[in-house]
Amino acid sequence: MEETERADETFRNLEDQKPAAILEALLAGQRRALDAVEAALPAIERAAEAAALRIGSAGRLIYCGAGTSGRIGLLDAMELGPTFDWPDERRQVVLAGGEASLMRSREGAEDETHMGREMLSAVGAGPHDVLLALAASGHTPFTLAAAGTARAAGALTIGLANNPSAPLLAACEHPILLRTGSEVLAGSTRLAAGTAQKAALNLFSTLLMIRLGKVFRGRMVDMRPTNAKLKQRAHRIVQDVVGCSPDEAARALEAARGSIREAILALEATR
Structure with missing residues (x-):
């Protein structure tokens, strides 16, 4: 058995x-x-x-x-x-x-x-x-x-x-x-x-x-921010990784069409 x-x-x-x-x-x-x-x-x-x-x-x-x-x-x-x-x-x-x-x-x-x-x-x-x-x-x-x-x-x-x-x-x-x-x-x-x-x-x-490269600095940078909770999480991830202000994170995410990875890379390129 x-x-x-x-x-x-x-x-x-x-x-x-x-x-x-x-x-x-x-x-x-x-x-x-x-x-x-x-x-x-x-x-x-x-x-x-x-x-x-x-x-x-x-x-x-x-x-x-x-x-x-x-x-x-x-x-x-x-x-x-x-x-x-x-x-x-x-x-x-x-x-x-x-x-x-x-x-x-x-x-x-x-x-x-x-x-x-x-x-x-x-x-x-x-x-x-x-x-x-x-x-x-x-x-x-x-x-x-x-x-x-x-x-x-x-x-x-x-x-x-x-x-x-x-x-x-x-x-x-x-x-x-x-x-x-x-x-x-x-x-x-x-x-x-x-x-x-x-x-x-x-x-x-x-x-x-x-x-496969889906994680960056211990964060889910390819996460899909498809609701209010996840959008807030995306903002926090960008702020935590880059060390930027909430406004900077919001602008970067908007420019990146919600892509956390692209928002981080864009902000880091300016620092």
């Missing part, structure tokens, strides 16, 4: 415990998830460095998964745009069950091997692309089929799984084992396994964006 599916006898009567004790147990499971991510840091680093070399100026990030894993991948993909101004056309999400599975769970879709191949082929993965394949068990047929198809097409494949014997880890060039073990609530991989996947993706994509 896979580690993520194994019941921990410590929690056999979890539902009989007091609420405070249940919450403590669940939180301890979340802490173990972060320990698993820490153990995987060398693998995450290798994967991000390889992705930075592969993706260049035109390659895409393709996230793939089913159920919880797929939705976690989708979240990371969606956040790349507003945070790092990553172009929408340079990210793809291959989710078992398609868009319909976002609002209503379609757990049976994870068994559809043919759909994994077909949906991955439909996005036209190639040698400049990077596939991030996620599966807590590492056995998901849909995700395994997509990973194999991507690798055959020449894409760089990165696999994240929570079981050490997972076929997905063997199927991908860069395996990332997030060994979270059994769940407090037996088999519920949206808990520790999901937390580890989310944290690992956060680390991977942030390091990748740093390596």
Whole structure:
């Protein structure tokens, strides 16, 4: 039996415990998830460095998964745009069950091997692309089929799984084992396994964006200031980096059409 599916006898009567004790147990499971991510840091680093070399100026990030894993991948993909101004056309999400599975769970879709191949082929993965394949068990047929198809097409494949014997880890060039073990609530991989996947993706994509020049002096200089809060943040970033007045930052951002990076460079050129 896979580690993520194994019941921990410590929690056999979890539902009989007091609420405070249940919450403590669940939180301890979340802490173990972060320990698993820490153990995987060398693998995450290798994967991000390889992705930075592969993706260049035109390659895409393709996230793939089913159920919880797929939705976690989708979240990371969606956040790349507003945070790092990553172009929408340079990210793809291959989710078992398609868009319909976002609002209503379609757990049976994870068994559809043919759909994994077909949906991955439909996005036209190639040698400049990077596939991030996620599966807590590492056995998901849909995700395994997509990973194999991507690798055959020449894409760089990165696999994240929570079981050490997972076929997905063997199927991908860069395996990332997030060994979270059994769940407090037996088999519920949206808990520790999901937390580890989310944290690992956060680390991977942030390091990748740093390596691609999306961060300057520790600031998100390619952030999209699309609302009042983010516009205020853009002003603060320019002021902090350059050491200018609010008025100077405002004028520079207006002249740069909201580009934080260009506003900073323009102001620094005058100093």
